Amino acid sequence: MTKQIKVKDLLIGGGAPVSVQSMTTTKTTDAKATLAQIERLAEAGCDLVRVALNTPLALDSFQEICERSPLPVVADIHYDPRLALAAIDRGADKIRLNPGNVKDSLKEEIALSAKAKGVPIRIGVNLGSLDPQLEAQYGRTSTAMVYSALQEVKTFDRYGFGDLCISVKASDPKICYDAYKTLHSACAFPLHLGVTEAGAGEDCLAKSYSVLGGLLLEGIGDTIRISMTDDPVKEVAAGLNLLRSLGLRRDYVNVVACPMCGRTEYDIRPIYLALKEAVKEIRHPLNVAVMGCPLNGIGEGKDADFGVALGAKGGILFAHGKQLGEVAHQDVLPSLMALIEEAIHG
């Protein structure tokens, strides 16, 4: 169990539900555009949003964003530690510091100010922007990232500050995965998971789902961001999809379906797709199975609340592996929807 931190009203770690983050791509100097993007992220189910704060020119607008954002706001700080102090002053709910490029000066002031305001700090290590000394000593490795994070923990500990979460991101999935596993065994701070420079599309999903999904299956990870070279709303959709697929968010109808094979007598794909579409807005935990085998289907779908085993002549509806009755092909979808409605509304 990791420690728990609180970002505005959002709990991270210590058994809290894994939260989904994203980052704005608008100019932070443009409060209107940034707030509009944050509204879209909130609507998509985002729990926490990060904005880059790279210039004092953005401070007024950053303050307005913090005041009006429907989501807790994290200020992303690179290079200039004065901007971290200013961000806390202007209402940031959390600060992200990259120990590879924010040096020790002002860290004591940052720690004191963050403590006074109850603002947690993420130590955000990136393989691409490692501390040069650590890189010289350990190379561009998972070890170097973990050392960098733990060194920064020690720095903040010296100033009596422990309201931290940590990330160790890399573009290489193996280095990234190994770093998080090592870090998890080395400390109890909540971990923010992410693969960096993942690009977009299927290879981005493969890298991010492998690393983040693999770690979550190991019980590691308290908050996630799926980085994409794309509209950040898609990052949120992918993050929620991951959590739902792993059973870490049970607010949806999980539709399982067999892959079909030479035993299949009826193409189940149209019914499967129509059912997924019909239930996609339902925020209720249910499992429904669409199976293409009258012989195996009912047994294989036994863990589902409901299901249908489809054959050449029609379907057999079932609930927890028990047959409910036969149904014609055209009645399968309405019958399943009726069962779902009944389960939700009694």
Place this chain on the structure above:
Amino acid sequence: MTKQIKVKDLLIGGGAPVSVQSMTTTKTTDAKATLAQIERLAEAGCDLVRVALNTPLALDSFQEICERSPLPVVADIHYDPRLALAAIDRGADKIRLNPGNVKDSLKEEIALSAKAKGVPIRIGVNLGSLDPQLEAQYGRTSTAMVYSALQEVKTFDRYGFGDLCISVKASDPKICYDAYKTLHSACAFPLHLGVTEAGAGEDCLAKSYSVLGGLLLEGIGDTIRISMTDDPVKEVAAGLNLLRSLGLRRDYVNVVACPMCGRTEYDIRPIYLALKEAVKEIRHPLNVAVMGCPLNGIGEGKDADFGVALGAKGGILFAHGKQLGEVAHQDVLPSLMALIEEAIHG
């Protein structure tokens, strides 16, 4: 290191490259349609194909499929052990037996026949079709799946047969993942990874990439199938995409890209997408980075063979973190392609 088995000419386990499998959805009685699908799978990069063999009526056509298939053929056996014997006789390159529904009768004959012909067997356990006795004892759990697999290993060992690989598939990602991890620690047979009844689309990818990707990152897994309620060619594409994204197939150009943020001065997405499209057929191992930050980009992209850091005024080309020169926006793509061509052809 797992043991190695040989399926026709394909090596599985013992350090061989992780192979990609799929399964036909055509009727096995229809040799022509099945062979046409296998041709498409081979073209897509599939290494091994499975066909359902559920009736003696399909044996002639199964034999024709084995004789003419460009890929090694696995016969999928449920319920009737006589079909396993017949499949070996008709030229199957490998047999898959589900211990939950193929009972002990004939196993000795199957082992002897498979040994005589050098045909390996996959012990394919599924959570949905567990041996009823084991299910009663252990429930529908990862433990029950592992016990079922190890019990079957013992049965074959009794007949002097050890040319095995094993799978323990479930639709629930956590149960599936845990079963493979336990199995990996309990035996040295090569493991065939897969999540069953995963459906199709993004949730299928989330479940399959999390479990298979997570296991591969742990060093577990010798051959994979991504089950999809879809055209099996898409299973192969997803499988190859996973292996490439994890660096387990280095026969392609890996394009990394930052997710952009409020620091970004230029929308890198069009160049990123155009580059991915331009390199997608190149079977040469290279890393190319498209970064949206003139300040961080070159450092963060240091691991790439080439890259560009894009700003408002143009791009800076770099190789392994060293600047090569500035380039106008419209010249970025041709310049990167020229660098790639040069790297490939000298």
